Amino acid sequence: MDARLQSAFAALVGEKYVLTSPQDTAAYTTDWRRQYHADALCVLRPAHTAEVSALVGLCAREGIAIVPQGGNTGLSGGSVPTGTRPEIVLSLSRLDRIRAVDALNDTLTVEAGCVLADIQRAAAQAGRLFALSLGAEGSCQIGGNLSTNAGGVSVLRYGNAREQVLGLEVVLPDGRVWDGLRALRKDNTGYDLKQLFLGAEGTLGVITAAVLKLHPRPTANVTAWIAMRNPAHAVESLAQLRARLGERISAFELVSRGCLEAVLKHAPAIRDPLSRPHSWYVLAEFADTGTPATLAALVEQALADCSNLAQDAVLASSTTQSQSLWKIRETIPEAQFANVKHDVSVPVSKVPELIERVGAALESALPGVPVYAFGHIGDGNIHYNVGDQALLPRREEVNRIVYGVVAALGGSISAEHGLGQSKREQIRHYKDALELELMRALKRSFDPQGLMNPGKVL
Ligand SMILES: Cc1cc2nc3c(=O)[nH]c(=O)nc-3n(C[C@H](O)[C@H](O)[C@H](O)COP(=O)(O)OP(=O)(O)OC[C@H]3O[C@@H](n4cnc5c(N)ncnc54)[C@H](O)[C@@H]3O)c2cc1C
Structure with a gap:
């Protein structure tokens, strides 16, 4: 980067917050899975919206592309440069203030760089729940969560990140600030512009x-680890449990035996919660207001009513036990870190068919290949991961098999x-041509110079 540009950036944000040396920028230019890396001109770390606005405006005048970055935990290579043109990484991590808490309106106004766990804590201090959890x-x-429209483990009850938002403040690609920080539950004054930025991955x-949005804070939680014969029983039991427990089911996660074994091998301190092996498991979380004993009794009764589907089950009787059960689920990603990964969804009723058909097609193409199927079965969202590192060169072939059934x-x-x-090329085959045309038209209208996170999404 030339000295003129470096001092122009430094004048706007302070010299200390213009990172240029490889050791300072390394953590920002490689993605979480260490699959994507490219150099940037520099990493910029503004502290306020006004600084973001000034930096983006300068980039627009200089024709420099911008890669917005939050916690850099994204799993599709969206948060790091592509290296195809001059780019800067714009880290939002210093915009980390909680601007306002309005408990009576059940809202929290936060800056984009607030870490999700800190927002959950701020909501708890106000006696409320912020429902996004991953x-x-x-x-x-939160800026990354909203830009990816993150899902996580509470979607079943509370919806995706998109559904947790009432208003946004956005710096547009020319540097202007759109103040859409409204805290209204009703506002029918034309197009809902905020929705366009949610899930746009910084483009x-x-x-x-x-x-x-905040929600009432549950006063009782019950975690259950339930053995199932197959995914069809898991889907059926979700329907039956919902009929009995309604919105008290906040998470319903599928875990295959293969995933559990990978976790037990990777983290020997973790124990199989049941005394004998089963092919499939569901990790379910139930939450309610009222006493823990009342909720536990309701859950036990509901599970007893579904005993034809649940082969065995254990209920956590303490927070520590609950955390141990969740630890299994949380360790799955790192227990099978390098393989061909998929994050697919189908209607909940079709999940069993998805798992069966993809499994059969993979077995026929790649006999004996290990498959790790797990995820948010209550949302029809399965992480369908295949093989190990050696399979990565055949990623395209595996993708075609999995995505063919998904489509x-x-x-x-x-x-x-x-x-x-990671999926920018593939989406051209799997998304309707008219939808892609409309998306490109929106992109041109918002970002005619194509400076916002180029090489991502479209
Ligand atoms: C162990 C693990 C578990 C995970 N579990 C889940 C899960 O259950 N559900 C789920 O949905 N995801 C999950 N993820 C993926 C990841 O955590 C989410 O995608 C998360 O929302 C990304 O947030 P981030 O701050 O790290 O964003 P980043 O990775 O920094 O960025 C993600 C995208 O958002 C853009 N972006 C970031 N901040 C902004 C901003 N302020 N304005 C505009 N664009 C911006 C980036 O350019 C990029 O395209 C998991 C990841 C890991 C490592």
Whole structure:
């Protein structure tokens, strides 16, 4: 980067917050899975919306592309440069203030760089729940969560990140600030512009702040680890449990025996919760207001009513036990770190068919290949991971098999992680041509110079 540009950036944000040396920028230019890396001109670390606005405006005048970055925990290569043109990484991590808590309106106004776990804590201090929850919550940031429309483990009850938002503040690609920080539950004044930035993966603008919805805080939680014969029984039991427990089911996660074994091998301190092996498991979380004993009794009765489907079950009787059960689920990603990964969704009723058909097609093409199927079965979202590192060169072939079945079942090739760099090519085959045309038209209208996170999504 030339000295003129470096001092122009430094004048806007302070010299200390213009990172140029490889040791300073390394953590920002490689993605979490260490599959994507490219150099940037520099990493910029503004502290306020006004600084973001000034930096983005300068980039627009200089024709420099911008890669917005939150916690850099994204799983599709969206948060790092592509190296195809001059780019800067714009880290939002210093915009980390909680701007306002309005308990009576059940809202929290936060800046984009707030870490998700800190937002959950701020909501708890106000006696409320912020419902977004995912494995990376200790390091991902709300700006990244909203830009990927993150899912996680509470979607079944509370919806995706998109559904937790009432208002946004966004720096547009020319540097202007759109103040859409409204805290309204009703506002029918034309197009709902905020929705365009949610899930846009930084391709339309930089989210700098958001008004988030809060929920009543449950006073009772029950965690259950339930053995199932197959995914069809898991889907059927979800329907039966919902009929009995309604919205008290906040998470319903599928775990295959293969995933559990990978976890037990990777983390020997973790124990199999049941005394004998089963093919499939569900990790379910139930939450309610009222006493823990009342909820536990309701859950036990509901599980007893479904005993034809549940082969065995253990209920956590303490927070520590609950955390141990969740630890199994949270360790799955790192227990099978390098393989061919998929984040797909189909209608919940079609999940068993998806798992069966993809399994058969893979077995026929790659006999004996290990498959790790797990995820948010209550949302029809399965992480269908295949093989090990040696299979990575055959990724395209595996993708075609998995995505072919997903498409035949009316599903999506990206349920919650986004397209980023990793699925940018494939989406052309699996998304309707008219939808892609409309998306390109929106992109041109917001970002005519194509400076916002180029090489991602479209
Ligand atoms: C262990 C683990 C578990 C995970 N579990 C889940 C899960 O259950 N569900 C799920 O959905 N995801 C999950 N993820 C993926 C990841 O945590 C989410 O995608 C998360 O929302 C990314 O947030 P981030 O702050 O790390 O964003 P980053 O990775 O920094 O960025 C993600 C995308 O958002 C853009 N972006 C970031 N901040 C902004 C901003 N302020 N304005 C505009 N664009 C921006 C980036 O350019 C990039 O395209 C998991 C990841 C890990 C490592």
